[in-house]
Amino acid sequence: MERKYKRLEELELWDDFMFGAVMSNKELCKTLLELILHKKIKDIRYPELQKVMDWKYEAKSIRLDVYIEDITDTVYNIEIQATDQKNLPKRSRYYQDMIDLNILDKGEDFNQLKNSYVIFICKYDPFEKRKCMYWFENICVDDLSLKLGDDSAKIIINPYGDDAEKYGKAFKALMGFLKSGRPTDDYTESLEKEVGVVKASEEWRREYMTLLMRDKENIRFGDLARGVCQVKKNKTRFTAEELSSILDYDTATIEKMIESINAHPDWSEEDIAEELLYKVDL
Known part of the structure; x- marks a missing residue:
């Protein structure tokens, strides 16, 4: 069966291309990170993935929706997941590996690796715990107070959770927008407007x-x-x-x-x- 492709006008924020295009707006992307991480980010930039991997092909095999760094040299990868492909944990591991390979040149000290966040925004609840945010870091299974300290985290956002309010009004509005497509505050209105800008753009x-x-x-x-x-x-x-x-x-x-x-x-x-x-x- 021939694959059916959407026209640009039919895309929504849950489509990879549209999400990447909207997140190319620096202010919208920065605000999204701030809402998820609950911290202020002074500035971000969009570096390219250019490193060559010794073990497999070129860096063009890395396909990331949104890849960002801030001025503290922290790396953020944001991925949109509209369908449950039953591979999210392994996918997050793969993206983390690809990011680290891109950061570190051959022979460099491992301490040169930057802090990193791999963030998935899902259109489903991958763990069925009714939580809006699942935050993972490496810890010792025999002593849960002991963190590995590898400066990496994996965050999974589920707009269908029951606890959006505990993350603040702006976060709750974002979860509502992701579920319904209806904006309820300035930021979600800006997201909706940017989707329209992309659809009307000849360049896009x-x-x-x-x-x-x-x-x-x-x-x-x-x-x-x-x-x-x-x-x-x-x-x-x-x-x-x-x-x-x-x-x-x-x-x-x-x-x-x-x-x-x-x-x-x-x-x-x-x-x-x-x-x-x-x-x-x-």
Whole structure:
């Protein structure tokens, strides 16, 4: 079944692209962090993820919704989660690892790692405890008063919790907006307005269309890689040139697929497709 894509006008704050676009407004993003963390943040900036990871591909394999630093060199990663994919704990671990790899150059002292927060804003209650905020830090299981002190935290926001009031009126208004889409204070009105600004922006429209085209090409490429895997596993003898003609794709890319398949005979079709997505410049 062909995947259905939304038009820009149909996006809401719960869509990854819209959330990232709205959070590119520095003041809105800073206020969101302040409401969640209950602390004042003087200023933030948006650094790029540029480091190359020795163990796997390039940093473009890191896909983060919003990646921010403040002037105290604290790192924040904010992710929107509209659907429950049953992998939130492991996903949070993965994002933390990717952030640390991006911060630390090879050979640098581990004390150079910055304080970090990985924040998930969910459209569901992942732990079904009816809490609006789940805050996790590493502690000793034999002595709960003893923290590991690795300066990292993972925070999960659930607007459907019952305890929004204890975090203040502004936080409660934000939870209400996330649930209903109806603003009730200045900040949520600003969020609603910014969504409209993004929808009316030609610049954001061009960026969204570029990402959609890339996403469609990635899906087509993944299907192609799986098809080549099936052909090779069935030991059907086609040359790269013949497969290129049959599958309507360039010979050089088909050759790279065959090389990866031969190099990793025990890998699944999905593993091969994922690796090739980062090796081939689509």
